[in-house]
Amino acid sequence: MLTTSELQDMYRLMALITATSNRACAEVKAGSLQSAFYPVRGLEGVCAALGVAKQPGDQLVSTYRSLGDALAWGSDLRRVIAEIYGRADGVCGGKGGPMHLHDTSVGYMTSTGIVGSGIPIAVGLGIAAQLDGPNSNGTGRAVVTTFGDGATSIGAFHEGMNMAALWKLPVLFLCQNNQWGEHTPIAEYAGSTDLAGRAASYGMTAVKVDGFDPVATADVLREALERARSDGGPTFVEAMTYRLTGHSGSADYSYMPAEELAAALERDPVPSFRRAMLTSGQISEADLDSIEASVAATVDDAFTFAQASPEVEGHLRYRDVFAEGASLAGMGVRA
């Protein structure tokens, strides 16, 4: 059962994700952001559920469509946006970009631009968590990896799922099923669209949940994370959503069936949640309005900060190819 404060947190996070995603797309379309940005519209409920279900110490491996995951995991919005702009104040110092956000200060270990490749990496983090064992409070560490439905077709998914089940690793495989693999609908690329059913065949717990329902999703994620932290093995969660935009920030999506998209927009997480809160009376209209106003100001502030952040200095070009001290002279780089 979620508390009022948790419900407010979820609403704030969802509204923040929607507003930030929309703003980034607008900047891309205006030409003021030269960046491959992948919108997260439709995933807000899943991300908000993840935000309330995670605990300090848990670790995340995300993908290129990671804005919502990054905010759910507690990354600083200003520094995330500065990274999307490739500026010096970015979470990766400007060298990662929107497809490669990392923020180890909050346990956001990596994200990959290669579909499905984060899954084996999360398995390795899961082995590390299992070997480390519980912390001094007796709690284990869970590893979460997020990915879209499209990632379930590649070999890395199969290899990682098998290893996690084999070694009973503390990993939550969170499939953010938006029903599109780039520009191809799931029914055109998968023999069976029952991804949770496929996951169960590896020998792990698999659950399907309505990803447009953040409260139901939070319950499922909490249970899965608790299972991981208490050495109960991995879980696959298939959170059913729908992509409410094109594949990328500027992509055409006129090919998406209009009635399908319209039906999904009826369930757009932020307005749906707002209606539900007003109906149930769990959050007052004044509080919802106040959250929205504060979110709008936060997003403006973050984009202003990012746009003012300095360009990355030229002398950093060859830094972090290797750790400091390794000579690059033989490879043509003279200090």
Added chain:
Amino acid sequence: MNEQTPLTETMTMAAALNSALHLAMDADSKVLLLGEDVADPIGGVLKISKGLSTKYGRDRVRPTPIAESGIIGAAVGLALGGYKPIAEIMFMDFTTVCLDQIVNHAAKLRYMSGGHTAVPLTIRTGVGTRRFGAQHAQNLEAWFMHTPGIKVVVPATAADAKGLLMSCIDDPDPCLFIEHFDLVFTQKDEVPVGEHRVPLGQAAIRRPGDQVTVITYGTQVRTAMAAAQELAEQGISVEVIDLRTLVPLDMDTVLESVEKTRRAVVLHDAHTFCGPGAELAAQITENLWGELLAPVLRLGAGYSPVPFAAGLDFHPTADDVVAAVGQLLGR
């Protein structure tokens, strides 16, 4: 009577590698090994990891499914999680199945995160037999030299195998450590007892000479030494450089030698076309154009898949080196 510890011991490269793994796992509980068949009783298909799982347990010496992408991905995750994994990819050809994890993840994560995520990973892989045919035989080191962010290490002696492997395991960045099957079983030399480290990025002059420099690494060091001996008997003085690591590349040692000899041959098992020798030849030429008495010659494998038929010549021989040196000297 005082018991005297011998400073060195004669051992095969296989024994030296096994010794390095034991020492590294003993010294640091964060060092792990994972790969196909690495645990006892088999102890690795070449027995290099023999005894390790019995001593350190299967949590630390973890036999894996046949899943190279999973193995390297898991090793990257372990490295991000604070461990120092050693992942075994049985044959170098199998790195093709996990190139994504090596190239896009292991090699790039430090850079893409602005230095926040180091990947202290050692990948051990073998090459050098023709008995399985073309899919278990190709020297692919040039591919990895072409990928900024991963070090490439190839020992030619048992002592270096131990010293370089221990340095790779210590290294804060990913290293590809290439073990040549012929050398693993037949190369025997004096190996320091106990911990032994050879710094990465330092070539070794195996034989001093002043007329021609032969630059090589791995199993071709033997070929070069045999040729140099033969040439010495004809009164020709050849300097043999064993690069030991291809990344970082010790061009200072190479250029200093060629500045002296003014003639160079680059020699390796890898294909000549776009091979490591092409880079060496280009750098020598760019730096010493006015000093060279002849163009730099490259000796490597020809442009075909590795043939199974033993009757088909493939890797350079000592005769090839002798002929190349003769050509450089105008003979």
